[in-house]
Amino acid sequence: MIYTVRGVKDFSADQTFGCGQCFRWRGQEDGSYIGTAMGRTVRVSFSDGALAIENCDEKDFNIIWKDYFDLGRDYGALKAELSSCGGIMKTAAEYGGGIRILRQDFWETVVSFIISQNSNIPRIRKCIEALCERYGGESGEYGGRPCRGVPGPEVLAPLRAEDLAECRLGYRADYLIKTSRRMLDLGGPGQVAKSLSGSEDPSGQLRQFRGIGPKVADCITLFGLHRLDAFPVDVWMKRVMHRFFGIDEKDVSSMKAYAAGHFGRCGGLAQQYLFYYIRSLEKNGRDDLPG
DNA sequence: AGCCAGGCCCAAC
DNA sequence: GTTGGGCATGGC
Numbered sequence: 001m002i003y004t005v006r007g008v009k010d011f012s013a014d015q016t017f018g019c020g021q022c023f024r025w026r027g028q029e030d031g032s033y034i035g036t037a038m039g040r041t042v043r044v045s046f047s048d049g050a051l052a053i054e055n056c057d058e059k060d061f062n063i064i065w066k067d068y069f070d071l072g073r074d075y076g077a078l079k080a081e082l083s084s085c086g087g088i089m090k091t092a093a094e095y096g097g098g099i100r101i102l103r104q105d106f107w108e109t110v111v112s113f114i115i116s117q118n119s120n121i122p123r124i125r126k127c128i129e130a131l132c133e134r135y136g137g138e139s140g141e142y143g144g145r146p147c148r149g150v151p152g153p154e155v156l157a158p159l160r161a162e163d164l165a166e167c168r169l170g171y172r173a174d175y176l177i178k179t180s181r182r183m184l185d186l187g188g189p190g191q192v193a194k195s196l197s198g199s200e201d202p203s204g205q206l207r208q209f210r211g212i213g214p215k216v217a218d219c220i221t222l223f224g225l226h227r228l229d230a231f232p233v234d235v236w237m238k239r240v241m242h243r244f245f246g247i248d249e250k251d252v253s254s255m256k257a258y259a260a261g262h263f264g265r266c267g268g269l270a271q272q273y274l275f276y277y278i279r280s281l282e283k284n285g286r287d288d289l290p291g
Numbered sequence: 292a293g294c295c296a297g298g299c300c301c302a303a304c
Numbered sequence: 305g306t307t308g309g310g311c312a313t314g315g316c
Contacts, residue, residue, distance in 0.1 A: 020297060117298040123314055124297080170312030175299080213299045234297040250307090275297075 003056045006049055010075035012098020013046045019099050019276040021223050023112055023125045034142065038064050038105055041140040041147035055142055070100050078266050085262055088244045089270060092277035099272050101228065107189035108150045109224030113216045114175050130167040153180035153189060175211020182209055196225055203230065222268040231259040231267040240274050
């Protein structure tokens with residue numbers, strides 16, 4: 001069954017799935033994407049404002065995918081707000097104008113971004129796939145085949161690092177296991193997510209988990225708790241903030257202060273626009289950035 | 292071949 | 305509170 005919504009603005013599947021916020025959507029020959037999230041596996045296509053979701057009925061759309069794609073938010077207004085900053089922010093917002101910040105599952109973002117550290121996107125994807133393949137529980141089916149989700153903390157907590165050797169996580173395997181144990185001690189991801197949602201400083205709380213530092217915590221806060229004002233600073237963002245805003249490359253607190261002052265409640269979206277833009281230029285082999 | 296990757300931990304300042 | 309070395313692994 002295919003469910004289609006029309007009149008969707010400010011959306012691009014390539015940009016939304018390719019901007020580095022998620023790792024489990026695979027592009028297909030016809031331009032669609034297949035992915036497993038929120039306990040379902042679907043195929044997503046988009047053209048002329050029509051978002052078509054295959055293996056989805058009206059009920060699933062309303063309780064899962066409408067929120068997942070953040071369709072209730074007016075990205076046009078947020079873009080206008082950011083574009084008014086001018087300069088590279090305006091350029092980046094126009095370039096990546098189809099990015100939406102997905103409302104991903106909290107635990108999936110915890111696992112994903114622990115794995116992401118000091119790695120690169122192609123390898124992150126492989127690691128997460130290997131983890132799901134080996135330990136993931138069945139999470140819907142597509143084309144008659146069962147599909148697997150990210151394994152929960154109750155699956156990972158009893159393991160030893162060597163049990164995860166095939167997933168090639170390196171030293172991150174230990175982080176994943178210890179964070180799983182702590183997550184269970186605190187009542188599980190649902191309980192922790194709920195508690196953090198009411199917290200003043202979720203990022204600070206998240207840093208208590210093994211393998212979660214400032215940057216990973218901010219990614220989880222942005223992508224997993226959907227705090228649009230979180231502003232994760234990685235090596236790419238340091239380059240942008242130094243090159244275009246003249247901030248010292250190691251002065252992360254000034255970068256965050258700048259983001260809070262100029263991008264405010266849209267800091268996380270600004271970060272995604274900038275991240276996507278700077279990396280796209282790099283991939284295209286150009287070094288003649290404006291500004 | 293060597294540098295780098297959506298960094299974090301820990302020790303030493 | 306800040307800084308630098310070490311770290312598993314593989315993409316390019």
